[in-house]
Amino acid sequence: MTTAHYLDQIAAAVEHRLREITAAPPGPYALVKEAMEYLLFAGGKRIRPSLCIASAEACGGDTDLALTYGCALEMIHTYTLIHDDLPAMDNSPLRRGRATCHVVYGDAQALLAGCGLLTWAYEVMARPGVEGRVDPAIAVRIIAETSHAIGWSGTMGGQSLDMIFTLRGQASVEELELMENAKTAKLLIAAIRNGALLARANDQALARLTTFGEKIGLAFQVADDVLDVTADEAKLGKPVGADVQQGKTTYADRLGLDGARAFARQLLDEALAAIASFDAQADHLRGLARFIVERAY
Amino acid sequence: MTTAHYLDQIAAAVEHRLREITAAPPGPYALVKEAMEYLLFAGGKRIRPSLCIASAEACGGDTDLALTYGCALEMIHTYTLIHDDLPAMDNSPLRRGRATCHVVYGDAQALLAGCGLLTWAYEVMARPGVEGRVDPAIAVRIIAETSHAIGWSGTMGGQSLDMIFTLRGQASVEELELMENAKTAKLLIAAIRNGALLARANDQALARLTTFGEKIGLAFQVADDVLDVTADEAKLGKPVGADVQQGKTTYADRLGLDGARAFARQLLDEALAAIASFDAQADHLRGLARFIVERAY
Numbered sequence: 001m002t003t004a005h006y007l008d009q010i011a012a013a014v015e016h017r018l019r020e021i022t023a024a025p026p027g028p029y030a031l032v033k034e035a036m037e038y039l040l041f042a043g044g045k046r047i048r049p050s051l052c053i054a055s056a057e058a059c060g061g062d063t064d065l066a067l068t069y070g071c072a073l074e075m076i077h078t079y080t081l082i083h084d085d086l087p088a089m090d091n092s093p094l095r096r097g098r099a100t101c102h103v104v105y106g107d108a109q110a111l112l113a114g115c116g117l118l119t120w121a122y123e124v125m126a127r128p129g130v131e132g133r134v135d136p137a138i139a140v141r142i143i144a145e146t147s148h149a150i151g152w153s154g155t156m157g158g159q160s161l162d163m164i165f166t167l168r169g170q171a172s173v174e175e176l177e178l179m180e181n182a183k184t185a186k187l188l189i190a191a192i193r194n195g196a197l198l199a200r201a202n203d204q205a206l207a208r209l210t211t212f213g214e215k216i217g218l219a220f221q222v223a224d225d226v227l228d229v230t231a232d233e234a235k236l237g238k239p240v241g242a243d244v245q246q247g248k249t250t251y252a253d254r255l256g257l258d259g260a261r262a263f264a265r266q267l268l269d270e271a272l273a274a275i276a277s278f279d280a281q282a283d284h285l286r287g288l289a290r291f292i293v294e295r296a297y
Numbered sequence: 298m299t300t301a302h303y304l305d306q307i308a309a310a311v312e313h314r315l316r317e318i319t320a321a322p323p324g325p326y327a328l329v330k331e332a333m334e335y336l337l338f339a340g341g342k343r344i345r346p347s348l349c350i351a352s353a354e355a356c357g358g359d360t361d362l363a364l365t366y367g368c369a370l371e372m373i374h375t376y377t378l379i380h381d382d383l384p385a386m387d388n389s390p391l392r393r394g395r396a397t398c399h400v401v402y403g404d405a406q407a408l409l410a411g412c413g414l415l416t417w418a419y420e421v422m423a424r425p426g427v428e429g430r431v432d433p434a435i436a437v438r439i440i441a442e443t444s445h446a447i448g449w450s451g452t453m454g455g456q457s458l459d460m461i462f463t464l465r466g467q468a469s470v471e472e473l474e475l476m477e478n479a480k481t482a483k484l485l486i487a488a489i490r491n492g493a494l495l496a497r498a499n500d501q502a503l504a505r506l507t508t509f510g511e512k513i514g515l516a517f518q519v520a521d522d523v524l525d526v527t528a529d530e531a532k533l534g535k536p537v538g539a540d541v542q543q544g545k546t547t548y549a550d551r552l553g554l555d556g557a558r559a560f561a562r563q564l565l566d567e568a569l570a571a572i573a574s575f576d577a578q579a580d581h582l583r584g585l586a587r588f589i590v591e592r593a594y
Binding site: 026027028029031032033036079083086087088089106107108109111112114115116118119120122123125126127129130135136137139140141143144147148150151152153156157159160161163164175178 | 323324325326328329330333376380383385386403404405406408409411412413415416417419420422423424426427432433434436437438440441444445447448449450453454456457458460461472475
């Protein structure tokens with residue numbers, strides 16, 4: 001199975017599982033529930049669930065359980081996108097080829113929808129522990145680690161730095177790496193670790209997968225910066241060059257397009273080296289790593 | 298010990314525990330961490346931690362553990378306050394007698410700070426399960442229930458309805474009750490249930506405490522509406538009459554001041570009746586119920 005096929009398969013499974021998760025009738029909360037589901041079901045590559053599932057697979061674990069936890073990560077990722085697009089943040093009109101959540105539902109409902117998805121993701125992570133489908137000790141570890149990854153020294157802190165650097169109009173490469181690692185890489189690393197934790201991976205395997213995640217997390221952002229310059233708007237689903245227009249400092253900006261691509265390639269090599277000792281069960285994970293970097297070529 | 302003294306004692310303990318929780322150096326995230334702590338350490342009655350602790354006490358449980366989970370609830374409560382004050386929501390300039398978070402740190406950092414507190418609260422709830430200080434099965438149940446209480450059919454959904462009703466300019470008493478129950482009561486009920494769950498209360502005790510929480514949760518909001526009309530601005534810490542000015546429909550508005558007070562008193566009686574079978578260990582909980590209603594007299 002090619003990685004493209006694997007991603008399509010997982011995207012369909014994520015869509016299906018997310019429909020199950022969100023099946024409850026909205027009652028009087030129809031507007032904000034619709035706002036929550038608007039971007040959640042607008043496609044997307046479902047990279048985080050894919051990494052979670054492929055990591056569980058690499059460690060010989062239950063991929064169906066990893067699908068549920070992957071959906072929680074996708075809900076978290078969607079929360080960050082809804083909030084990043086708000087007028088108070090990047091003020092973006094377009095996401096995944098559609099008008100952004102706040103454009104359709106207003107700033108207040110979009111802000112609430114983002115927090116609603118974040119909160120719901122935790123219920124999705126906790127519930128299998130309550131119902132005996134996962135060891136509660138593993139569920140609380142996943143919840144604690146994920147919280148740390150997306151909190152003030154993670155995704156949220158990275159976005160805070162992004163806003164500060166954008167206001168300031170410049171950032172050093174070191175600052176950029178710090179910000180991107182927090183904003184993007186830490187949730188990707190959490191996706192990989194969560195899959196491994198569900199599979200009861202040992203500490204050595206966890207450490208190797210963490211290194212893999214660190215490299216891929218950074219490569220992901222470098223590739224995104226390249227795509228921001230080179231991609232079609234239709235393909236990207238958001239305005240091309242938006243980062244540059246907003247005065248954001250990007251890797252493409254600092255290293256040049258070729259330099260950024262070479263850096264992403266180097267990170268891919270380092271990522272694959274970190275999991276060289278894994279057997280063929282890790283091939284989907286390897287394929288995802290290549291996909292993440294090669295979409296910028 | 299009087300309830301006022303009990304509340305003072307808990308407020309001091311909450312302050313101390315929150316200082317421990319937030320003691321980590323901010324590193325490069327100083328601005329947003331400061332924004333997170335700005336309102337968290339601006340006083341407040343710490344009602345939710347008090348209910349959590351008093352409920353654990355009523356069930357013969359460990360009040361120190363309940364203090365930690367109470368702090369998580371206070372972090373969640375603070376997140377809702379920061380977001381409710383944003384220009385996209387109530388656009389409030391004043392909270393707890395200080396300029397609101399977004400006035401000091403800007404809309405973007407305030408929005409992020411709110412989400413950061415929410416996320417951190419989950420880490421605070423999960424960590425004792427990871428470290429063996431609480432049964433992980435109890436921790437995941439608390440996390441699942443709390444998520445449900447503050448999600449799209451809880452606190453967040455209630456705020457969504459509040460915004461809708463405010464835009465519309467009117468709401469029926471039934472709509473008002475639904476909205477207030479979601480927006481305010483559910484987190485108070487969660488505080489009470491979390492304390493009881495930590496104390497391994499049986500289903501019957503949990504059910505009684507839940508009824509108690511439902512009554513007190515509603516009474517809390519009715520009393521708040523009365524206070525919004527009658528209190529000094531200095532005492533309230535926010536502009537008096539703000540709800541009325543914003544076209545919000547309040548209980549004081551629908552029932553009149555005396556009618557609202559009588560309703561709060563009736564709810565208090567029903568709350569106390571629900572836990573009549575509890576022994577003197579529940580006296581602090583009873584005292585808190587009276588305090589919540591009687592501050593509006």
